[in-house]
Amino acid sequence: MIKQEWKDKGFIDEAIPAGIDLKGEIRRLCKEKNAVVLAHYYTDGTIQDVADFVGDSLALAQIAEKTDADIIVMCGVHFMAETNKILSPEKKVLIPDLNAGCSLAESCPAGELAKFKAEHPGYKVVAYVNTSAAVKALTDIVVTSTNARAVVDSFPKDEKIIFAPDKNLGGYLNAVTHRNMLLWNGGCHVHEQFSIEKIVELKAAHTDAKVLAHPECKSGVLALADFIGSTAAILTYAEKSDAKEFIVATESGILHEMQKRCPEKVFIPVPPTTGPCACNECGYMRLNTLEKLYNTLKYEWPIVELDESLIEDAKRPIVRMLELSK
Ligand code: 13P
Ligand code: SF4
Numbered sequence: 001m002i003k004q005e006w007k008d009k010g011f012i013d014e015a016i017p018a019g020i021d022l023k024g025e026i027r028r029l030c031k032e033k034n035a036v037v038l039a040h041y042y043t044d045g046t047i048q049d050v051a052d053f054v055g056d057s058l059a060l061a062q063i064a065e066k067t068d069a070d071i072i073v074m075c076g077v078h079f080m081a082e083t084n085k086i087l088s089p090e091k092k093v094l095i096p097d098l099n100a101g102c103s104l105a106e107s108c109p110a111g112e113l114a115k116f117k118a119e120h121p122g123y124k125v126v127a128y129v130n131t132s133a134a135v136k137a138l139t140d141i142v143v144t145s146t147n148a149r150a151v152v153d154s155f156p157k158d159e160k161i162i163f164a165p166d167k168n169l170g171g172y173l174n175a176v177t178h179r180n181m182l183l184w185n186g187g188c189h190v191h192e193q194f195s196i197e198k199i200v201e202l203k204a205a206h207t208d209a210k211v212l213a214h215p216e217c218k219s220g221v222l223a224l225a226d227f228i229g230s231t232a233a234i235l236t237y238a239e240k241s242d243a244k245e246f247i248v249a250t251e252s253g254i255l256h257e258m259q260k261r262c263p264e265k266v267f268i269p270v271p272p273t274t275g276p277c278a279c280n281e282c283g284y285m286r287l288n289t290l291e292k293l294y295n296t297l298k299y300e301w302p303i304v305e306l307d308e309s310l311i312e313d314a315k316r317p318i319v320r321m322l323e324l325s326k
Contacts, residue, residue: 002301010098011287011302012295022290023050029297035071035094037293038063040080041231042285045256047075050290054257056232057083057129058144058325064088065322073296074304075288077102081304082133086314093304096292100284102130104216107186108165110134116162120182123160126152127317128169130188133306135164137313142321145169145215145230151324152177168192172215172222190282191216193272194249199224202247202268209245209268212237217249221270225249238262251282 006012016022023046030037030052038060039051048054053063057080064072064084071092074081079102081095108127113135117125127139128148136142143151152173155161161179163170165186174181194217203211203224212234213225222228227237231254238246239261248255249270258267272280296302306314 002299006301011096011292012299014295016291016294022294026050026290026294026297029294033071033297033300034069035073035297036063036067036069037073037075038080038084039288040076040253040285041235041257042251042253042282043075043288044253044286046290047288047293048253048256050293051075056144056146056230058146058230059232060084061087061129061144061318062322062325067091071297071300073293075293076100077105077282077284078304079105079130079132082306082314083129083318085304085306086133086136086311086318089306089308089311092300094296094300095302095304096289096296097287098302100287102284103189104128104130104166104186105132105135108132108135108184110138113138113164113184116184120160120162123162123182124155125162125164126155126181127164128166129318129321131165133310133314136317137310139164139317140320141324142317144321146232147321147325148173148215149176151321152179152181154324166216168218168222169215171219172228188216190251190280191249192218193280194218194221194270195272196220196224198271199247199249202270206245206247206268208243209247209266210237210241210243211247212249214250221249235261238265238267250280251285252280253282253285 037051039054065087073094077100085093125139129144161181163181164184167183170183210226245266247268252269
């Protein structure tokens with residue numbers, strides 16, 4: 001029985017029995033219920049360590065399409081759980097906290113994009129995966145940071161394109177694909193914050209370090225980067241590089257997997273422009289905790305549901321992207 005108090009909060013706020021082996025219990029519940037836990041690289045390390053699979057947004061969508069589990073628990077943010085539901089509508093999709101939104105997805109309300117689209121007839125719409133299902137339903141194709149360049153390159157050079165919602169990723173794509181896509185004015189509150197001055201200082205103090213940046217960062221940060229890529233691409237670069245030190249301009253949760261794959265290398269998170277903290281964390285991703293994950297598996301709630309017609313309309317551009325990414 002799901003209490004009204006939990007429904008109001010958007011997560012199950014039940015105390016965990018004392019002395020419980022939380023990780024062991026999560027794994028036991030997964031086995032008992034044929035559930036799979038997916039986690040994004042930006043979640044807390046404790047979540048990544050208990051998950052069945054950790055990945056970037058593209059890999060998480062690909063797994064959701066293939067898994068034969070009955071239940072998917074998405075430890076990430078809401079649009080990722082929606083993508084899972086769209087790709088596997090017959091499965092039960094759960095998210096430990098319904099409040100795990102995304103500032104970038106929120107910067108593009110479906111009604112406003114529909115209006116913008118109507119004002120620009122003849123334009124194709126390419127949307128970043130960090131969007132609501134309702135926005136995806138308005139688009140021709142979805143991209144993630146891993147495949148964005150290849151997807152944009154797949155359009156004829158003279159195609160008129162609207163790119164939404166991330167203006168930084170869109171600007172980067174315009175530069176590398178030599179296009180002039182119309183850009184939605186959206187952004188991620190975490191990636192917009194990285195301090196150019198502090199990267200310059202860090203580079204001066206660590207002269208051999210490579211700067212790694214996610215394409216959601218501002219153009220000034222990207223200009224200082226030795227490598228620009230998705231979370232998965234940044235990880236691979238760090239693994240293969242001969243460098244020993246890296247200055248990392250993306251959400252600091254990724255350092256957990258970086259350190260795991262390359263224990264002998266040093267990873268320095270870029271601090272934000274403001275605030276006392278030395279790292280950048282996505283507050284939405286950090287809403288995923290072991291306690292909430294345990295309760296979610298136990299009660300099979302919060303559940304992510306979408307209308308059948310919305311699933312159908314949002315699925316087309318995602319499947320198109322997955323086909324192109326094989
Ligand atoms: P990835 O596509 O690299 O997983 O990034 C997702 C995201 O939310 C970046 O902020
Ligand atoms: Fe959204 Fe930014 Fe968090 Fe990624 S880091 S989930 S883009 S708010």
